[in-house]
Amino acid sequence: MTIKKKPKVFSGIQPSHALHLGNYLGALKPWVESQNETDNVFCVVDLHSPTLLGDIDPKILAENSRSVAALYFAAGIDPEENIVFIQSHVPEHTEATWILSCATPLGWLNRMTQFKSKSQLVESVGTGLLTYPVLMAADILLYDTNRVPVGDDQRQHVELTRDIAMRFNNLFGDVFTIPEAVIPKLGARVMSFDEPETKMSKSIARSKAGHAVNLLDSEKQMKKTIMSAVTDSERETRFEHASKGVYNLLSLYQTLSGESKESIEAKFDGQGYGFLKKELLGIVIESLAPVQKRYAEIMDDRAELERILANGAQKAKERASVTLQRMKNATGVG
Numbered sequence: 001m002t003i004k005k006k007p008k009v010f011s012g013i014q015p016s017h018a019l020h021l022g023n024y025l026g027a028l029k030p031w032v033e034s035q036n037e038t039d040n041v042f043c044v045v046d047l048h049s050p051t052l053l054g055d056i057d058p059k060i061l062a063e064n065s066r067s068v069a070a071l072y073f074a075a076g077i078d079p080e081e082n083i084v085f086i087q088s089h090v091p092e093h094t095e096a097t098w099i100l101s102c103a104t105p106l107g108w109l110n111r112m113t114q115f116k117s118k119s120q121l122v123e124s125v126g127t128g129l130l131t132y133p134v135l136m137a138a139d140i141l142l143y144d145t146n147r148v149p150v151g152d153d154q155r156q157h158v159e160l161t162r163d164i165a166m167r168f169n170n171l172f173g174d175v176f177t178i179p180e181a182v183i184p185k186l187g188a189r190v191m192s193f194d195e196p197e198t199k200m201s202k203s204i205a206r207s208k209a210g211h212a213v214n215l216l217d218s219e220k221q222m223k224k225t226i227m228s229a230v231t232d233s234e235r236e237t238r239f240e241h242a243s244k245g246v247y248n249l250l251s252l253y254q255t256l257s258g259e260s261k262e263s264i265e266a267k268f269d270g271q272g273y274g275f276l277k278k279e280l281l282g283i284v285i286e287s288l289a290p291v292q293k294r295y296a297e298i299m300d301d302r303a304e305l306e307r308i309l310a311n312g313a314q315k316a317k318e319r320a321s322v323t324l325q326r327m328k329n330a331t332g333v334g
C-alpha cells in the first residue's frame with residue numbers, strides 16, 4: 001500500500017498591527033479548518049513589516065510577532081502538528097530572496113496593485129516595498145509548497161510567485177514546485193465597517209476607530225464599531241439588493257454562522273438594520289471570546305511560547321536549507 005503524501009501548505013500574516021476580522025476569516029479560520037488534511041508551515045512574516053517605513057514602531061515589532069504567533073495557536077492551530085515560526089529567525093528567506101530577485105523582471109513588480117496603492121501612502125518609497133513580493137515568493141517556494149491559503153488581496157502575489165518559479169525553472173532547471181492560491185469561498189474580502197467600499201486593513205484600523213473589529217478588542221469596542229457600521233436609509237436585507245455596507249454585514253453573519261443565504265434573508269426580512277447589527281455583534285463575540293481566552297493563557301506562559309517558536313524555526317530551517325542549496329547548485333552560487 002502506498003501512503004499518499006499530504007499537500008504542502010505555506011501561509012503567513014504580517015505582525016504590523018492588531019489582527020482583524022478580515023485576517024481571521026480570510027486566513028486564520030480557513031487554516032485551522034483544513035490543518036488536518038495538509039502538511040503546514042505557518043509563518044509570522046516580520047521581515048515584511050518594515051516595508052512601509054514609519055508604519056510600525058520598531059519598539060513593538062518583536063512583541064507583535066509573538067502576539068500574532070499566539071493568535072495562530074489561540075485560533076486553533078495545533079503547535080504539535082504544524083510548523084510555526086517567525087520569518088526573521090530563518091535567514092534562508094532573505095538569501096533566497098536575493099537569488100530570486102535576480103530572476104524577476106522589474107516590470108512584473110511594477111504591475112503589482114498593492115505596490116501601486118501602498119506607495120501612495122508614504123513620502124519616500126523604499127526599494128523593499130517594490131521587492132516585497134519576491135520575499136513572499138521566497139517564503140512560499142522554500143517549502144515546496146503546493147497550496148497557499150490567503151485572502152483575495154494576496155491572489156496577485158501568489159500568481160507572481162508562480163510566474164517567478166516557472167521562469168526560474170526554465171532558466172536553471174527543475175528547482176521549484178509550482179504553488180497555487182487557495183481562496184476561501186466566504187470571507188475572502190471583508191470590507192471595513194466605516195467605508196464598505198474599502199477592504200478592512202490593519203494599517204487603516206490603527207488610526208481610525210470604527211474601521212475594523214480587531215481580534216483582541218473588548219466587547220465594548222466591538223459593540224461601538226458594529227453598531228455604528230455604515231448602512232443606508234432603506235430596510236433591504238436581501239444579499240442581491242443590499243447596499244455595500246449591508247451586504248458586508250450580511251456576509252460576515254453568513255461566514256461566522258455557517259447558515260445559508262436563504263435562512264439569513266428570512267431571519268432579517270423587514271427587521272431593520274439595528275437587529276442585523278445586534279445579531280452580528282452576538283456572533284462575533286461568541287466566535288472571538290474563546291480565541292481571546294486561549295490567547296491570554298498562551299501569552300501568560302511566555303517560556304513555552306518561545307520554546308514552540310524556537311522549535312518551529314529549527315524545523316523550518318531544516319526544510320528551507322535544502323531548497324536554498326538546490327537554488328545555489330542550480331545557479332552556481334557557492
Ligand code: TYM
Nearest residue numbers: 011012013014022023026027045136150151188189190200
Ligand atoms: P497580510 O498580513 O496583509 O494579511 C494576512 C492574511 O489576511 C488576509 N486578509 C484579508 N482577508 C479577508 N478580508 C480582508 N479584509 C483581509 N485583509 C487581509 C490576507 O489575504 C492574508 O491571507 N503578503 C502577505 C503576507 C505574506 C504571505 C507570505 C502570505 C508574506 N509571505 C507567503 C502567504 C504566503 C500579507 O501582507 O498579508
